[in-house]
Amino acid sequence: MEQKKIIIFGVSQLASLAHFYFKYDSPHAVVAFTVDKDYIQADTFEGLPVVPFEDIEKLYSTEEYYMFLPISFKQMSHLRREKYEAAKAKGYKCVSYVSSKATTWPDLNIGENCFIFEDNTIQPYVKIGNNCVLWSGNHIGHHTEIKDHVFLTSHVVISGCCVVEENSFFGVNSTVRDETIIGKETLVGMGAIITKDTPEGSIWIGAKSTQRESKSNQIDSISHKTNG
Numbered sequence: 001m002e003q004k005k006i007i008i009f010g011v012s013q014l015a016s017l018a019h020f021y022f023k024y025d026s027p028h029a030v031v032a033f034t035v036d037k038d039y040i041q042a043d044t045f046e047g048l049p050v051v052p053f054e055d056i057e058k059l060y061s062t063e064e065y066y067m068f069l070p071i072s073f074k075q076m077s078h079l080r081r082e083k084y085e086a087a088k089a090k091g092y093k094c095v096s097y098v099s100s101k102a103t104t105w106p107d108l109n110i111g112e113n114c115f116i117f118e119d120n121t122i123q124p125y126v127k128i129g130n131n132c133v134l135w136s137g138n139h140i141g142h143h144t145e146i147k148d149h150v151f152l153t154s155h156v157v158i159s160g161c162c163v164v165e166e167n168s169f170f171g172v173n174s175t176v177r178d179e180t181i182i183g184k185e186t187l188v189g190m191g192a193i194i195t196k197d198t199p200e201g202s203i204w205i206g207a208k209s210t211q212r213e214s215k216s217n218q219i220d221s222i223s224h225k226t227n228g
């Protein structure tokens, strides 16, 4: 893979983590950090220059340098979306990072500015949009589509053939049934189990289990189309 020169947005722990992952697990070279002028507290971070985002393109040309914006899920990832779109408006291309310790397959269909940590299992025919974060240890089932600006924390299971609309958030250990459509800006709380399509902007907290009369063929009611 071709080496790219990268500018990381932010001087937070997340920026520090991004620097670490690019250093030890990518062919790319991080050359600088950038934040909005008002947030600059020191000239350097991780031994590299910190430059104001407002003037960044004057110092680092958009043809030569790439941007990576690892920003949290605050405001349902709208802050990350805003900064990503600002970098795009300046003309920057963004890189994605996919951990070498994630399980992926050839022809991974993934957009830019995605941050995919270790131990994610991304099955064949999954599509991931731009500006998504998949923290460590998630399972994304085959033929599922994750759209832009989505944030998965850890140990989330999105089963096969789902569609996850923009700006949705998934807390740790949450689970989505196969063939489910997660509406825009859905907030799935930690440990929640989603069995039906969710409306835009909905919030889901808690998981319930219900005892049923035992039937030996119960498992047959599981869709034949998907298995994961």
Ligand SMILES: CC(C)(COP(=O)(O)OP(=O)(O)OC[C@H]1O[C@@H](n2cnc3c(N)ncnc32)[C@H](O)[C@@H]1OP(=O)(O)O)[C@@H](O)C(=O)NCCC(=O)NCCS
Residues within 6 Å of the ligand: 153, 170, 171, 172, 188, 189, 190, 191, 192, 204, 205, 206, 207
């Ligand atoms: C859904 C969520 C955002 C709600 O947060 P909140 O509004 O601040 O909720 P609170 O912590 O004030 O809890 C309110 C009540 O709901 C309960 N509750 C909160 N989240 C719950 C959840 N996911 N499942 C079950 N109960 C939950 C709390 O125990 C508390 O109960 P109580 O009133 O009986 O004491 C939050 O719980 C969540 O899931 N966040 C994601 C956490 C995560 O994944 N972190 C990893 C980030 S890297």
